Amino acid sequence: MKRVFVSGGSGYIAMYCIKILISKGYYVVTSVIDKSKIDVVKNALINHGVSCDNIDFKILNLLNDEGWDDALKDCEYVLHMASPVIPGDVDKDLVVKPAVEGMERCLKSAIKNGAKKFIQTSSYAAIYSKKADDREFSDNDWTDLSNKKLLPYEISKTKSEKKMWDIADESSIKACAINPVLVLGPSMSGILSMSNRLTIKKIFSLPVVPDVSISVVGVQDVAEAHVMAMENENANGKRFLLSEKTIKLKDLSSILKSAGFKKVPTLVIPNFLLKFVALFTPSLKMIAKRLGKEEKLHTTNANNVLGWYPNSVELEIVNSAKQLYETGILKN
Secondary structure (H helix, E strand, O other): OOEEEEOOOOOHHHHHHHHHHHHOOOEEEEEEOOOHHHHHHHHHHHHOOOOOOOEEEEEOOOOOOOOHHHHOOOOOEEEEOOOOOOOOOOOHHHHHHHHHHHHHHHHHHHHHOOOOEEEEEOOHHHOOOOOOOOOEEEOOOOOOOOOOOOOHHHHHHHHHHHHHHHHHHOOOOEEEEEEEOEEEOOOOOOOOOHHHHHHHHHHHHOOOEOOOEEEEEEHHHHHHHHHHHHHOHHHOOOEEEEOOEEEEHHHHHHHHHHOOOOOOOOOEOOHHHHHHHHOOOHHHHHHHHHOOOOOEEEOHHHHHOOOOOOOOHHHHHHHHHHHHHHOOOOOO
């Protein structure tokens, strides 16, 4: 039975990956930050009809060397998914340091143990910042680290992936990177991801809908892409931008409205009015800059190399909102 190491096993996307891997007959070794997370993962798997017979847990810290070499022993594949997700302008050391150093610990242990392949969960955040007016991106684009307006999360993902390629290129290990846009869908554990909490809750809190678009992809499709890239030798050395569609907020609101959510806003505010209000409301200035602009994303590698064609995001959007209500984050 082939062994796969998955870092950050209690994570949002990671749990879906573990579910797929076990169902395909792999033995999974996964890391968590403390013992309390072990039951979180086990309960989530059991609740989704997955046996825990073929999974082992290791307590590891992204900022500590202890245990990594032992945890990755005999693992043929390594999915490095553990990385802090803290939005906003926070202390860089809270995000960048563990992202870069944690990846380095995981990758060097993978190389030391003779792992066949290293798959890193990167992000669209490592792709999308070229010039302020650019709205078209592909697998080959990189976020410009000289941009002084980058947030710590964007810096962390870009630096971590660049470091991964530098190390992998100097070794015999095969590597690839998965770069999803905004990932939506319910959490297997019931502990909602930051992306779902912020995005769906924000939509419900808006009094009106601005003419802006966001690129989205479903969590199950993202997990499938990880495993597809792991198993596909043609994926070696490639980055995979993952997006199902770029959708206007008014259309996203319509999806939620059609699913029975009554509190979601549907009235679209005219662009000129929002731009005027933004002159006096700093929090609206970023939205005003995005009015009427729509990204064009090319998921060439995912389509042509992996044969990856997602189709679940509308259902995932609805299920995310349902889980927000079930957990009390949104209230009727």
